[in-house]
Amino acid sequence: MIGKYLVRQNGTGITAGKIIEVEAYIGPQDKACHASKGRTPRTEVLFGPPGISYVYLIYGMYHCLNVVTERAGFPAAVLIRAVEVNGELIDGPGRLCRALEIDRSLDRLDMTSGESMWFEDRGAAIPRGAIGMFPRIGVDYAGEWAKKPWRFRLQTSSGTKGRRADLRR
DNA sequence: TATTTGATTCTT
DNA sequence: AGAATCAAATAT
Numbered sequence: 001m002i003g004k005y006l007v008r009q010n011g012t013g014i015t016a017g018k019i020i021e022v023e024a025y026i027g028p029q030d031k032a033c034h035a036s037k038g039r040t041p042r043t044e045v046l047f048g049p050p051g052i053s054y055v056y057l058i059y060g061m062y063h064c065l066n067v068v069t070e071r072a073g074f075p076a077a078v079l080i081r082a083v084e085v086n087g088e089l090i091d092g093p094g095r096l097c098r099a100l101e102i103d104r105s106l107d108r109l110d111m112t113s114g115e116s117m118w119f120e121d122r123g124a125a126i127p128r129g130a131i132g133m134f135p136r137i138g139v140d141y142a143g144e145w146a147k148k149p150w151r152f153r154l155q156t157s158s159g160t161k162g163r164r165a166d167l168r169r
Numbered sequence: 170t171a172t173t174t175g176a177t178t179c180t181t
Numbered sequence: 182a183g184a185a186t187c188a189a190a191t192a193t
Contacts, residue, residue: 023176032176042189060186062177079176094177138176 001067001119002154003126006083008100008117015100016120017083017090021153023136025066026076032142035075045108046075053117055097055107062094063103067111067119081137081151130155 007016025033034056035046045054046068054066054077070076082091083100090099097103102117111118133149140146 025176034176037190040190056176057186057188059175059177060188061179064176066176077176081176092178136176141175 001078001080002131002152003124005120005122006065006080006100006117007120008102010101010116015085017085017096017100018124019080019082019154020084020089021080021082021091021151023079023081023152024069024076024150025079026070026150028075029145030142030148031145032136032139032148033075033077035077043075046077048072051110051112053106053109053111055102055104057104058094063097064093065097065100065102065106082153126154 001019001022004019005016006019007014009015025035027033028036028038030036033046035043037043039047042056045052048068049072050067050069052068054068055063056066058064064079066077066079068077079093080096081093082089083096084090085099090096106117109115109117132153132155134151134153135147135149136151
């Protein structure tokens with residue numbers, strides 16, 4: 001997914017963000033994956049077919065956007081952590097969702113339907129080696145699973161020049 | 170019904 | 182290091 005575009009359409013227009021950083025959450029054994037504690041109303045979507053969004057509220061303040069991956073029956077998803085919009089880095093899942101106006105109304109959306117939110121391949125070739133692998137963030141509670149190098153980030157020249165948007169209310 | 174927690178971000 | 186802030190999970 002790195003280098004592809006996340007496109008968001010709302011009432012006011014279309015915003016496209018190049019995907020810079022993602023994290024993978026893979027399977028029922030992955031203690032960091034929300035599905036590791038079994039099926040609940042909240043995590044049910046993770047067990048379904050791929051291509052469906054999973055948006056949840058975290059810490060009472062921020063939304064996180066994921067997309068379900070893998071076949072139906074095997075729970076897995078990818079968290080979108082950072083995108084680049086018009087050359088500006090939006091770094092962090094909470095900031096990203098605020099910037100693109102993504103909230104729980106977009107939970108369980110079919111992202112292959114081309115409505116409200118979808119992915120596009122705009123042909124940007126990502127060189128091998130341009131993608132770094134790192135441990136996932138904020139999952140220390142997951143024991144050994146916290147050490148898995150399942151965070152992937154595109155090393156961009158603009159990687160450090162992004163402005164920090166003030167997201168306070 | 171009550172308490173704890175969390176795939177974050179911001180201020181101090 | 183701590184606050185903001187709440188739905189979902191867990192404990193009671």
